Amino acid sequence: MKTLAGIFxxxxxxxxxxxxxxxxxxxxxxxxxxxxxxxxxxGALAVYCRRAQEQRDRIxxxxxxxxxxxxxxx
Numbered sequence: 001m002k003t004l005a006g007i008f009x010x011x012x013x014x015x016x017x018x019x020x021x022x023x024x025x026x027x028x029x030x031x032x033x034x035x036x037x038x039x040x041x042x043g044a045l046a047v048y049c050r051r052a053q054e055q056r057d058r059i060x061x062x063x064x065x066x067x068x069x070x071x072x073x074x
Contacts, residue, residue: 020028 020031023031
């Protein structure tokens with residue numbers, strides 16, 4: 001699946017490069033800035049999701065500990 005995604009990503013990159021080449025310089029710079037902003041947003045979202053998952057994992061571990069203690073007390 002990663003290979004297939006890589007192939008499609010490469011094809012999309014080639015088409016993007018060809019499209020950007022056909023534009024004027026100012027349009028190229030503007031579009032590249034928009035792409036950079038979108039990439040930064042996706043990166044920030046990935047970091048947020050990772051932190052949320054880590055917090056969820058810690059909560060699950062604490063819950064398991066509490067349930068084990070409750071089971072041992074019986």
